Amino acid sequence: MSMMAMKAKRRKKAPQIQEVKIEISNEEVARILEDIGDMLGIVGESSFRVRAYYKAASSIRGLTRPLLEIYKEGGVKGLEEIPGVGSHTAQRLEELITTGRLGYYEELKKKVPAPLTELMDIPGIGPKKAKKIYDTLGITTRSELIKAIEEHKVSRIPGFGLKTEENILRGIRQYEKMHERILLSDAFPIAKEIVELLRKQPFVERADMAGSLRRMKETVGDIDLLASSDEPSKVMDYFTTMPQVSYVLAKGDTKSSIVARNGLQIDLRVVATYQYGAALQYFTGSKPHNVHLRDLAKKRGLKINEYGVFDASTDERLGGKTEEEIYGILGMQTPPPTLREDKGEIEMAIEHRLPILVQLGDIKGDFHVHTKWSDGFNDIEDVVKVAIGLGYKFATISDHAEKLHVAGGLTPEELDEQLQVIAELNERYQEIEILTGIEANIDNDGNVDFGPDILSKLDVVIGSIHGGFRQSKEQLTKRLLAAIENPYINVIGHPTGRVLGERPPYDIDLPAIFKAAASTGTFLELNAFPNRLDLKDDHLRDAKENYGCKFVINTDAHIAAHMVYMEYGVATAQRGWLTREDILNTYEVSEIKKMLRQKR
Ligand SMILES: [Zn+2]
Numbered sequence: 001m002s003m004m005a006m007k008a009k010r011r012k013k014a015p016q017i018q019e020v021k022i023e024i025s026n027e028e029v030a031r032i033l034e035d036i037g038d039m040l041g042i043v044g045e046s047s048f049r050v051r052a053y054y055k056a057a058s059s060i061r062g063l064t065r066p067l068l069e070i071y072k073e074g075g076v077k078g079l080e081e082i083p084g085v086g087s088h089t090a091q092r093l094e095e096l097i098t099t100g101r102l103g104y105y106e107e108l109k110k111k112v113p114a115p116l117t118e119l120m121d122i123p124g125i126g127p128k129k130a131k132k133i134y135d136t137l138g139i140t141t142r143s144e145l146i147k148a149i150e151e152h153k154v155s156r157i158p159g160f161g162l163k164t165e166e167n168i169l170r171g172i173r174q175y176e177k178m179h180e181r182i183l184l185s186d187a188f189p190i191a192k193e194i195v196e197l198l199r200k201q202p203f204v205e206r207a208d209m210a211g212s213l214r215r216m217k218e219t220v221g222d223i224d225l226l227a228s229s230d231e232p233s234k235v236m237d238y239f240t241t242m243p244q245v246s247y248v249l250a251k252g253d254t255k256s257s258i259v260a261r262n263g264l265q266i267d268l269r270v271v272a273t274y275q276y277g278a279a280l281q282y283f284t285g286s287k288p289h290n291v292h293l294r295d296l297a298k299k300r301g302l303k304i305n306e307y308g309v310f311d312a313s314t315d316e317r318l319g320g321k322t323e324e325e326i327y328g329i330l331g332m333q334t335p336p337p338t339l340r341e342d343k344g345e346i347e348m349a350i351e352h353r354l355p356i357l358v359q360l361g362d363i364k365g366d367f368h369v370h371t372k373w374s375d376g377f378n379d380i381e382d383v384v385k386v387a388i389g390l391g392y393k394f395a396t397i398s399d400h401a402e403k404l405h406v407a408g409g410l411t412p413e414e415l416d417e418q419l420q421v422i423a424e425l426n427e428r429y430q431e432i433e434i435l436t437g438i439e440a441n442i443d444n445d446g447n448v449d450f451g452p453d454i455l456s457k458l459d460v461v462i463g464s465i466h467g468g469f470r471q472s473k474e475q476l477t478k479r480l481l482a483a484i485e486n487p488y489i490n491v492i493g494h495p496t497g498r499v500l501g502e503r504p505p506y507d508i509d510l511p512a513i514f515k516a517a518a519s520t521g522t523f524l525e526l527n528a529f530p531n532r533l534d535l536k537d538d539h540l541r542d543a544k545e546n547y548g549c550k551f552v553i554n555t556d557a558h559i560a561a562h563m564v565y566m567e568y569g570v571a572t573a574q575r576g577w578l579t580r581e582d583i584l585n586t587y588e589v590s591e592i593k594k595m596l597r598q599k600r
């Protein structure tokens with residue numbers, strides 16, 4: 001039913017509207033309906049009723065307006081106009097969208113053994129299979145199921161067989177992968193590849209990443225993509241048959257989920273072009289940013305949701321085609337996605353004072369790359385070639401120093417040899433300058449491998465902690481402070497030592513370190529290697545705003561090709577609100593050399 005028809009109807013007879021106690025999104029409603037369908041399947045309801053719930057869920061997902069709005073206009077009768085929603089379901093929807101709860105759903109949850117819904121979360125296990133597994137083997141948890149599969153008990157369930165067992169195991173692996181957070185660097189390349197392919201299709205108007213991926217968080221939960229098109233079914237067909245797809249989890253009219261070849265789940269949603277900006281804004285988040293923005297809109301008599309911006313009193317649509325339009329209607333700048341965490345960006349955008357964040361194109365080189373001379377994979381010349389390919393003005397060879405034996409650290413003699421090789425390469429490659437450097441080890445007393453006689457020969461000296469991570473906070477801090485006081489150490493490498501998913505940051509007095517770094521002119525590294533991203537976003541911002549620190553962004557590449565990880569470093573710098581001026585890599589090489597010498 002069109003808006004016009006609904007309005008005409010309302011004039012005839014005002015619908016009975018219940019008071020709305022809590023707002024619930026279409027997506028949440030759809031999920032609950034699917035859950036109900038699942039559970040009805042388990043308790044043995046007719047497949048007709050089960051399918052009816054799935055159908056209603058899918059149809060609600062495809063709506064272009066919030067259910068609540070449809071309800072407010074047309075009451076229960078309005079809801080019945082939604083395809084796949086009968087009078088029965090419409091009643092349930094009314095309860096759900098006005099109270100945020102559904103008694104029927106709560107009752108069902110009590111009837112269905114909880115473990116079965118847990119089993120049904122595994123891709124490939126529907127209500128029938130879950131019930132059969134439960135009835136024959138009495139299995140109630142995922143780990144029990146894995147054990148039963150290992151003992152080939154599942155394949156012996158009548159009608160199951162080895163192939164089913166294999167599929168279930170694959171589903172479990174998939175589930176596990178979906179429910180751990182993914183490193184940005186695992187999700188970003190495949191998402192970028194798919195978005196670029198989507199953009200090339202004639203039936204796709206626009207396509208973007210959304211969610212924490214678009215905000216470039218260090219780890220992401222889900223991989224959400226968004227596209228706009230007048231032919232959503234073509235987009236769904238294309239997406240679910242792309243060469244990147246390993247298998248299809250779900251295919252709907254406007255939303256599909258696939259598992260990509262690298263084992264990660266990717267969801268794509270399609271919306272109409274006129275509401276693309278609103279959907280992109282909504283699905284990019286973060287949640288706190290969106291809550292704050294909605295609040296702001298409310299105060300100005302506006303309403304924002306994933307479908308557009310509206311006048312709150314007349315429901316007149318004011319915009320939503322682009323994000324800029326939405327933020328513009330609120331009288332503010334559009335915050336870059338990397339800032340959308342409700343950490344002050346909304347206030348700054350209102351005052352039109354958002355910082356101009358550092359961009360990948362501002363970066364003129366890298367200060368921290370390893371080669372075959374220590375534990376790297378490539379020759380110095382390979383590094384030079386990659387750097388030229390990246391459009392860099394400089395590259396720095398900074399292999400490990402002597403005392404890191406496991407990494408084949410350089411002796412003073414080897415370093416001298418290396419300096420000669422670099423001098424020759426500098427002659428040969430006029431388009432780039434190769435800076436000389438070393439990654440020295442900060443020992444337990446805060447001293448490093450070499451003295452001034454050797455360090456003074458180098459353009460850049462990085463001091464890093466590579467051992468004794470478990471020492472007391474006092475000792476670790478003392479080591480770092482001593483290194484910062486050393487006039488030859490320009491950079492503190494990976495300052496907190498964290499390795500995502502492996503090792504927590506070491507316990508150090510960050511304020512003391514930031515203070516000392518700022519006062520001595522020592523640069524703090526933002527190590528861009530994707531499992532480090534150290535310093536992390538919040539620390540960068542604190543160090544800049546409260547202590548006046550300066551930074552270098554380094555990939556710490558041990559394989560020359562990994563120098564492309566600079567992109568993750570720049571994104572993290574953006575999340576730390578850093579601008580070009582804060583980062584040494586953005587200056588001209590002559591300036592850089594001058595600034596590095598200043599400390600000595
Ligand atoms: Zn290191």
Ligand SMILES: [Zn+2]
Pocket residue numbers: 368370439556
């Ligand atoms: Zn290193």
